[in-house]
Amino acid sequence: MTTLQNDRFLRALLREPVDVTPVWMMRQAGRYLPEYLRVRKQAGSFMNLCTNPELACEVTMQPLERFPLDAAILFSDILTIPDAMGLGLYFAEGEGPRFERPLRSRADVAALGVPDPEDSLRYVMDAVRLIRRTLDNRIPLIGFSGSPWTLATYMVEGSSTKTFSQVKGMLYSEPRLMHQLLETVAASVTSYLNAQIAAGAQAVMIFDTWGGVLTPADYRTFSLQYMQRIVEGLTREAEGRRVPVILFTKGGGAWLEAMADTGCDALGLDWTTDIGDARHRVGERVALQGNLDPAVLYATPDVIREKAGHILQQYGTGNGHVFNLGHGITPDVNPENAAALISAVHELSAPFHE
Amino acid sequence: MTTLQNDRFLRALLREPVDVTPVWMMRQAGRYLPEYLRVRKQAGSFMNLCTNPELACEVTMQPLERFPLDAAILFSDILTIPDAMGLGLYFAEGEGPRFERPLRSRADVAALGVPDPEDSLRYVMDAVRLIRRTLDNRIPLIGFSGSPWTLATYMVEGSSTKTFSQVKGMLYSEPRLMHQLLETVAASVTSYLNAQIAAGAQAVMIFDTWGGVLTPADYRTFSLQYMQRIVEGLTREAEGRRVPVILFTKGGGAWLEAMADTGCDALGLDWTTDIGDARHRVGERVALQGNLDPAVLYATPDVIREKAGHILQQYGTGNGHVFNLGHGITPDVNPENAAALISAVHELSAPFHE
Numbered sequence: 001m002t003t004l005q006n007d008r009f010l011r012a013l014l015r016e017p018v019d020v021t022p023v024w025m026m027r028q029a030g031r032y033l034p035e036y037l038r039v040r041k042q043a044g045s046f047m048n049l050c051t052n053p054e055l056a057c058e059v060t061m062q063p064l065e066r067f068p069l070d071a072a073i074l075f076s077d078i079l080t081i082p083d084a085m086g087l088g089l090y091f092a093e094g095e096g097p098r099f100e101r102p103l104r105s106r107a108d109v110a111a112l113g114v115p116d117p118e119d120s121l122r123y124v125m126d127a128v129r130l131i132r133r134t135l136d137n138r139i140p141l142i143g144f145s146g147s148p149w150t151l152a153t154y155m156v157e158g159s160s161t162k163t164f165s166q167v168k169g170m171l172y173s174e175p176r177l178m179h180q181l182l183e184t185v186a187a188s189v190t191s192y193l194n195a196q197i198a199a200g201a202q203a204v205m206i207f208d209t210w211g212g213v214l215t216p217a218d219y220r221t222f223s224l225q226y227m228q229r230i231v232e233g234l235t236r237e238a239e240g241r242r243v244p245v246i247l248f249t250k251g252g253g254a255w256l257e258a259m260a261d262t263g264c265d266a267l268g269l270d271w272t273t274d275i276g277d278a279r280h281r282v283g284e285r286v287a288l289q290g291n292l293d294p295a296v297l298y299a300t301p302d303v304i305r306e307k308a309g310h311i312l313q314q315y316g317t318g319n320g321h322v323f324n325l326g327h328g329i330t331p332d333v334n335p336e337n338a339a340a341l342i343s344a345v346h347e348l349s350a351p352f353h354e
Numbered sequence: 355m356t357t358l359q360n361d362r363f364l365r366a367l368l369r370e371p372v373d374v375t376p377v378w379m380m381r382q383a384g385r386y387l388p389e390y391l392r393v394r395k396q397a398g399s400f401m402n403l404c405t406n407p408e409l410a411c412e413v414t415m416q417p418l419e420r421f422p423l424d425a426a427i428l429f430s431d432i433l434t435i436p437d438a439m440g441l442g443l444y445f446a447e448g449e450g451p452r453f454e455r456p457l458r459s460r461a462d463v464a465a466l467g468v469p470d471p472e473d474s475l476r477y478v479m480d481a482v483r484l485i486r487r488t489l490d491n492r493i494p495l496i497g498f499s500g501s502p503w504t505l506a507t508y509m510v511e512g513s514s515t516k517t518f519s520q521v522k523g524m525l526y527s528e529p530r531l532m533h534q535l536l537e538t539v540a541a542s543v544t545s546y547l548n549a550q551i552a553a554g555a556q557a558v559m560i561f562d563t564w565g566g567v568l569t570p571a572d573y574r575t576f577s578l579q580y581m582q583r584i585v586e587g588l589t590r591e592a593e594g595r596r597v598p599v600i601l602f603t604k605g606g607g608a609w610l611e612a613m614a615d616t617g618c619d620a621l622g623l624d625w626t627t628d629i630g631d632a633r634h635r636v637g638e639r640v641a642l643q644g645n646l647d648p649a650v651l652y653a654t655p656d657v658i659r660e661k662a663g664h665i666l667q668q669y670g671t672g673n674g675h676v677f678n679l680g681h682g683i684t685p686d687v688n689p690e691n692a693a694a695l696i697s698a699v700h701e702l703s704a705p706f707h708e
Binding site: 163164165166168169172173212213214215216217251253254271272273274277293294295296298299300303307330332 | 517518519520522523526527566567568569570571605607608625626627628631647648649650652653654657661684686
């Protein structure tokens with residue numbers, strides 16, 4: 001087993017004792033950092049940044065140079081898989097992701113194959129390998145993927161959407177076609193995450209950004225079921241150590257028990273659930289990651305410290321808590337406020353681990 | 355007591371027996387109707403349409419001419435109150451609502467007054483009176499307002515927002531200033547809804563569109579508390595009949611028990627909660643309104659009928675259900691699909707009321 005200088009994050013995910021609560025931030029490598037914006041500009045486009053392992057590694061490392069974070073997360077995008085399937089991902093300035101060839105017919109769905117991660121997604125695996133070498137076992141590296149349902153929303157809509165009219169039109173009118181699509185995507189995600197683990201990812205997280213727009217029954221059928229298949233198909237040990245799996249459904253606070261039943265190691269929580277209540281509901285089965293409202297970072301360092309302390313208090317003493325935001329850090333946050341959060345979590349959490 | 359030809363909607367809100375489940379649709383007067391688009395074009399701007407009682411009445415009546423709906427809802431906008439407070443509401447084409455003078459300082463908040471509904475909001479009251487005359491007691495008329503928190507988000511941000519950075523910045527950094535703002539807005543909403551009731555609204559609904567972006571504790575403190583004050587301040591009887599109050603927090607499925615404790619008559623549900631579960635949680639205390647995913651209207655009439663039947667089944671037999679969508683009908687829905695929904699609800703619900 002390779003020795004990590006700081007393994008708090010992995011230990012907390014497995015509900016083992018730690019000295020202080022580990023902390024990282026979703027989108028910690030991102031637009032709130034001026035040094036990120038410089039590299040992003042140099043890359044020319046967001047996709048150039050994602051597909052260049054050296055640049056992806058550079059921006060992955062940037063927040064670690066500023067803050068004593070307990071985990072690094074691969075810099076990439078959830079839409080790399082559909083891009084590798086041939087849909088033609090691009091980013092229209094200020095408009096978010098778009099596909100040149102969204103899925104428009106049964107034939108489009110039938111034509112989809114499972115991409116070979118070491119071929120059309122090799123740039124991601126190269127980034128993972130390079131980041132691991134650069135991290136040099138200081139802290140663990142998180143790999144990630146979008147959930148099948150979340151990826152399917154973009155693949156069918158062709159872009160971000162408010163109404164989900166096309167993808168829900170397919171779900172409601174042609175549920176079998178939707179299942180066919182989700183099966184292919186789930187197989188692709190499994191293969192993609194296993195390749196990330198083989199390349200060096202020490203934990204993986206599945207982002208189900210849009211599971212929360214489904215009815216409770218449809219969430220189980222069209223999102224959770226496929227995340228469960230992925231969890232069941234993942235390599236759970238590498239380098240002599242368990243590789244924890246974190247599931248995160250934004251807006252999924254009502255469904256935590258069912259999510260814990262998938263066999264994952266931890267659940268990500270958005271800020272609309274009380275983490276103390278969530279622990280009462282599922283705490284003995286999984287670790288919990290979260291869940292500060294990212295908008296708290298618009299307040300002052302004193303308020304940030306108070307609110308971070310409040311979440312530590314809600315979770316309470318004992319193992320199994322990874323501190324995080326309830327969603328990604330937003331582009332216009334002052335990096336000094338992020339620094340205030342990270343140090344508050346480390347300072348204030350020690351008494352909860354005595 | 356004036357005799358309504360069809361009082362199913364009011365009876366269901368008070369959990370009294372009905373022959374079939376009443377149904378209406380949020381935004382039933384709206385852009386999915388070609389006749390609405392014609393009047394909207396004629397009006398020149400959305401605000402012209404809202405401020406002209408004849409045109410507001412005309413579009414309120416339009417869906418009733420197509421579908422056998424069990425309630426009419428005043429055509430207006432939730433942002434009329436801040437406009438009457440002097441913030442200068444306008445609609446930038448394709449960009450949603452904006453304020454010329456959003457709240458930027460303590461002085462801006464301190465300067466806000468409670469508008470006189472029969473003065474600066476008289477156009478709304480005139481529309482209510484005209485619609486009531488035009489309806490001629492066929493079906494009841496619903497009045498409405500945004501919740502104080504929801505109105506505050508627009509008043510502080512100056513427009514729609516994804517991050518809620520400014521309004522949450524105020525909430526987290528200056529909670530007392532936020533309370534001062536919410537107190538003024540709550541007093542204004544109470545006065546506005548009471549004036550709508552005096553003008554002829556036979557039920558009122560409070561739309562808390564953005565309560566679901568708050569933490570559980572902040573939802574109670576900054577949204578629910580002020581809705582409760584409004585409920586306590588409303589005229590609850592008019593024309594010899596109880597005036598029911600419906601609360602709707604989008605994304606508030608976890609907080610239904612607390613919402614029912616406000617003393618309202620009914621809760622609106624979005625589609626992410628199972629209405630059968632919701633009934634088990636609060637059904638003896640309040641009626642429930644909802645909760646078909648509006649995206650089901652993108653499917654075929656057969657699927658719409660099946661999904662409507664499923665919700666009737668989930669609610670089960672007995673009183674207290676008003677059928678609705680879980681959010682507003684979307685602009686690109688085929689009106690024939692709305693017709694299929696309305697007739698399905700009436701046809702399929704009779705056995706649940708025998």
